[in-house]
Amino acid sequence: MSAVLLQIENLVTAYGKIEALKGVSLEVAQGKITCLLGPNGAGKTTLMFTTAGILKPKAGSIRLAGEEIAGKAPHAIVERGIALVPENRLVFPHMTVLENLQAGAYQRSNRDEIEGDIEKMFARFPRLKERSAQEGGTLSGGEQQMLSVARALMSRPKLLLMDEPSLGLAPLVIEEIFRIVSELHRDGATIFLVEQNAHMALKLAHHFYLMEQGKVTFSGDRGSLAEDEVIRRAYLGTARS
Amino acid sequence: MIADLLQNSLDGLAQGSSYALLAVGFTLIFGVLRQVNLSYGPAIMAGCYAATWTHLHFGAGLISLALIAIAGAVLAGAYVERLCFAPHRRAGAGSAVGSPVAAMVASFALWMQFEEAATVLLPKHLYAFPPLYSGAPLTFGPFFLRIEALVTLAAAIAICALLAWILWRTRFGLAVRAVIESQRAAELAGINVPWVFVRVFALASAIGGVAGYLVVATHGQITPMLGMWSTLKGMLAMMLGGLGSLPGAVLGGLVLGMIEVHSQWYLGPQSRDLIAYLLLFVLLALRPAGLWPARTQG
Amino acid sequence: MDEFTIGVLTNIGLISFIALSAYLLLIAGELSFGQQAFFGVGAYAAGILTAIYGWPLPLAALGAMTCGAAAALLVGLPTLRLRGLYFAMATLAAAEMFRILFELFHFQRAIDGDLVGPDGTQGFRGIRWIFEHGIEPIHFLALVWALLAAAVIAFVLLERSRLGATLRATGLDPELAASVGVPILRVKLGVVAAAGALAALGGALFAHHNTYIEPRNFDIMLGVHSLAYALIGGLGTAFGPLLGVALDIGVLESTRFFHGYRMIVFGGLVAILLALRPRGLLDERFVHRIGAVFSRHGAARR
Numbered sequence: 001m002s003a004v005l006l007q008i009e010n011l012v013t014a015y016g017k018i019e020a021l022k023g024v025s026l027e028v029a030q031g032k033i034t035c036l037l038g039p040n041g042a043g044k045t046t047l048m049f050t051t052a053g054i055l056k057p058k059a060g061s062i063r064l065a066g067e068e069i070a071g072k073a074p075h076a077i078v079e080r081g082i083a084l085v086p087e088n089r090l091v092f093p094h095m096t097v098l099e100n101l102q103a104g105a106y107q108r109s110n111r112d113e114i115e116g117d118i119e120k121m122f123a124r125f126p127r128l129k130e131r132s133a134q135e136g137g138t139l140s141g142g143e144q145q146m147l148s149v150a151r152a153l154m155s156r157p158k159l160l161l162m163d164e165p166s167l168g169l170a171p172l173v174i175e176e177i178f179r180i181v182s183e184l185h186r187d188g189a190t191i192f193l194v195e196q197n198a199h200m201a202l203k204l205a206h207h208f209y210l211m212e213q214g215k216v217t218f219s220g221d222r223g224s225l226a227e228d229e230v231i232r233r234a235y236l237g238t239a240r241s
Numbered sequence: 242m243i244a245d246l247l248q249n250s251l252d253g254l255a256q257g258s259s260y261a262l263l264a265v266g267f268t269l270i271f272g273v274l275r276q277v278n279l280s281y282g283p284a285i286m287a288g289c290y291a292a293t294w295t296h297l298h299f300g301a302g303l304i305s306l307a308l309i310a311i312a313g314a315v316l317a318g319a320y321v322e323r324l325c326f327a328p329h330r331r332a333g334a335g336s337a338v339g340s341p342v343a344a345m346v347a348s349f350a351l352w353m354q355f356e357e358a359a360t361v362l363l364p365k366h367l368y369a370f371p372p373l374y375s376g377a378p379l380t381f382g383p384f385f386l387r388i389e390a391l392v393t394l395a396a397a398i399a400i401c402a403l404l405a406w407i408l409w410r411t412r413f414g415l416a417v418r419a420v421i422e423s424q425r426a427a428e429l430a431g432i433n434v435p436w437v438f439v440r441v442f443a444l445a446s447a448i449g450g451v452a453g454y455l456v457v458a459t460h461g462q463i464t465p466m467l468g469m470w471s472t473l474k475g476m477l478a479m480m481l482g483g484l485g486s487l488p489g490a491v492l493g494g495l496v497l498g499m500i501e502v503h504s505q506w507y508l509g510p511q512s513r514d515l516i517a518y519l520l521l522f523v524l525l526a527l528r529p530a531g532l533w534p535a536r537t538q539g
Numbered sequence: 540m541d542e543f544t545i546g547v548l549t550n551i552g553l554i555s556f557i558a559l560s561a562y563l564l565l566i567a568g569e570l571s572f573g574q575q576a577f578f579g580v581g582a583y584a585a586g587i588l589t590a591i592y593g594w595p596l597p598l599a600a601l602g603a604m605t606c607g608a609a610a611a612l613l614v615g616l617p618t619l620r621l622r623g624l625y626f627a628m629a630t631l632a633a634a635e636m637f638r639i640l641f642e643l644f645h646f647q648r649a650i651d652g653d654l655v656g657p658d659g660t661q662g663f664r665g666i667r668w669i670f671e672h673g674i675e676p677i678h679f680l681a682l683v684w685a686l687l688a689a690a691v692i693a694f695v696l697l698e699r700s701r702l703g704a705t706l707r708a709t710g711l712d713p714e715l716a717a718s719v720g721v722p723i724l725r726v727k728l729g730v731v732a733a734a735g736a737l738a739a740l741g742g743a744l745f746a747h748h749n750t751y752i753e754p755r756n757f758d759i760m761l762g763v764h765s766l767a768y769a770l771i772g773g774l775g776t777a778f779g780p781l782l783g784v785a786l787d788i789g790v791l792e793s794t795r796f797f798h799g800y801r802m803i804v805f806g807g808l809v810a811i812l813l814a815l816r817p818r819g820l821l822d823e824r825f826v827h828r829i830g831a832v833f834s835r836h837g838a839a840r841r
Contacts, residue, residue, distance in 0.1 A: 078431030
């Protein structure tokens with residue numbers, strides 16, 4: 001049994017009066033890939049943003065390696081070792097690829113280590129190296145996704161959050177993204193992944209959760225639910241009686 | 242005829258330099274916070290009033306007065322930032338629906354405070370301010386250039402160069418540019434965005450303080466109208482050049498200076514402001530992005 | 540009621556017109572720094588109509604409102620597609636242009652041996668229709684507040700109507716409104732014209748109350764103040780701007796206590812208030828809650 005790296009308990013996040021997370025509880029195991037599936041509007045991105053500190057929860061707890069981090073500012077969360085690769089990439093459009101990576105390492109101070117990491121990113125993502133002096137906004141969708149992942153990795157996170165990395169990308173590119181996720185895991189990363197593309201996600205995930213209307217409705221290991229059943233629930237939600 | 246045109250252009254550039262600095266400071270705050278700070282000019286005025294008061298009671302030298310004006314503007318700016326802008330940050334879920342106008346109206350309220358505080362401190366409407374230079378202007382051929390104008394131009398160039406260095410060669414500058422492009426992405430990259438706001442405010446106020454000091458020292462006098470005047474000029478120049486664009490702010494300031502001097506020469510003093518406002522209005526109606534549009538997203 | 544109180548209450552009423560004008564634009568989602576221009580247009584127009592052409596005040600007021608709406612359209616048409624700060628700056632530029640034009644405007648006629656009419660920066664004196672017709676200050680106060688009440692009632696009816704809902708929807712999310720078929724540009728034009736007319740009515744009454752107006756009366760300060768009143772009072776109801784004006788002018792006039800420091804105190808209070816209540820005192824949430832109380836009472840009676 002691996003150690004639990006991230007523990008979320010009864011998390012409630014609201015937009016004004018509307019509760020988007022109605023008491024979410026889940027765990028992310030160290031060194032594993034955990035996947036969060038669910039239909040649109042289930043609250044998956046809200047959960048990611050709350051974990052990353054962009055949104056403040058109304059109630060509940062988020063513990064990273066035992067330390068309570070719920071409600072902390074986003075930069076404090078990055079400091080404690082969580083990095084989010086957001087939905088829609090959010091690269092800095094007018095800053096070069098290199099500057100995007102430097103921004104990701106903003107909290108670090110060891111110049112040599114940072115430069116070493118940038119070289120490692122270029123080795124892992126050769127296309128980024130080719131375009132290192134290009135502005136982020138001029139990259140293709142897939143390249144932006146890679147840049148977004150690389151930027152997040154620059155902070156040397158203990159936990160990598162990824163929100164719908166395959167969104168809006170061509171199938172070939174999606175394969176590449178998931179290959180990278182696999183590689184990262186092989187190199188020891190702990191990844192918490194939100195995906196609509198249930199088919200690909202289930203191939204990678206060791207453990208997955210299903211979220212609907214602000215609550216976790218199912219949790220299981222790879223293989224505990226037939227894939228088509230998972231896909232049905234992920235896209236359409238559970239049938240209401 | 243040509244001589245007049247050139248002379249006026251020289252004067253316009255000099256005048257425009259202080260407008261450019263005001264616009265740059267205003268744009269920095271707007272670009273990073275996405276808010277209009279109506280207390281921008283009044284904070285500058287607060288600094289200049291502090292310098293005036295010091296001069297009246299202790300008779301300080303030019304450099305000291307400049308430093309006091311700048312420090313005063315930075316302090317006043319920090320007060321504005323804390324009271325008007327920090328509470329209205331894009332709050333997370335669970336808070337009341339904010340108002341994009343609230344911070345601006347709060348900054349207007351502080352503008353009123355600064356104006357009244359200025360008249361409480363120094364009750365007369367007009368005070369003399371030690372001029373930058375009392376001698377004759379430089380002449381070269383048929384043209385003459387006042388020393389104060391030269392100093393203003395030089396200061397503007399130096400400050401813009403310094404700002405460019407800060408933005409493109411320092412870690413802080415990277416953070417500022419990141420926040421300007423995408424506040425959310427900057428947060429996710431681990432940048433302490435509220436702290437960036439505080440520092441940008443200080444930087445913008447300092448730049449404004451320099452501009453204010455140069456204006457007041459060039460004219461040799463100060464009135465409580467300096468506050469509104471500085472904000473207006475800064476906003477006008479910023480819109481002319483292109484909302485949120487730093488190069489645009491500089492260009493807008495210079496263009497505004499040129500327009501004012503030329504229209505005053507050819508059409509009389511009352512036309513000066515009229516033409517500037519007309520130009521802005523027409524520009525907004527036809528090409529709202531300005532003369533040198535910003536490339537950043539909202 | 541003593542003269543002083545009548546004066547204060549009249550002032551509150553007069554300024555409420557321009558505050559309501561800014562409020563109307565605010566709830567439609569637009570920020571205007573320039574309503575003072577139409578306040579001024581109304582003042583000058585009404586003054587000219589009564590003092591030079593001998594029109595009765597009611598007709599002159601209507602004339603003023605027409606001029607105000609026309610002036611507003613003059614500003615609003617070229618800027619129709621502008622939003623947010625761009626629109627705000629355009630209104631600022633336009634209003635300043637109007638003010639400078641007032642400074643350049645000379646139109647005097649000899650009436651009964653005196654020169655009457657706007658005289659540029661010297662202003663426009665002799666708008667004495669109220670006094671020539673023996674209208675007491677208290678009557679004028681009643682007139683101002685009656686008209687104001689009519690305006691507020693119109694607002695309340697508007698809020699309850701479909702048009703009002705459309706307006707607020709456009710204000711909150713223009714793209715969404717457009718996508719469900721709201722003709723947002725036409726709505727905006729209507730709002731701009733109506734706000735201009737409303738401000739002009741206030742200006743017309745203002746000119747006759749003061750008997751003397753000058754371009755300086757219609758500067759940026761008035762415009763930004765009106766915006767502030769609307770926001771401080773609250774964006775939930777038309778009573779909001781009135782509350783904002785009453786707080787400022789009422790507090791300002793009655794706290795001789797803070798003489799010389801009242802803007803310092805008031806400004807600080809406003810900033811703190813806005814930090815706690817970004818949409819003003821009578822904001823939408825508050826109004827909704829009050830409404831819920833009343834409907835509960837109504838339901839209980841059934």
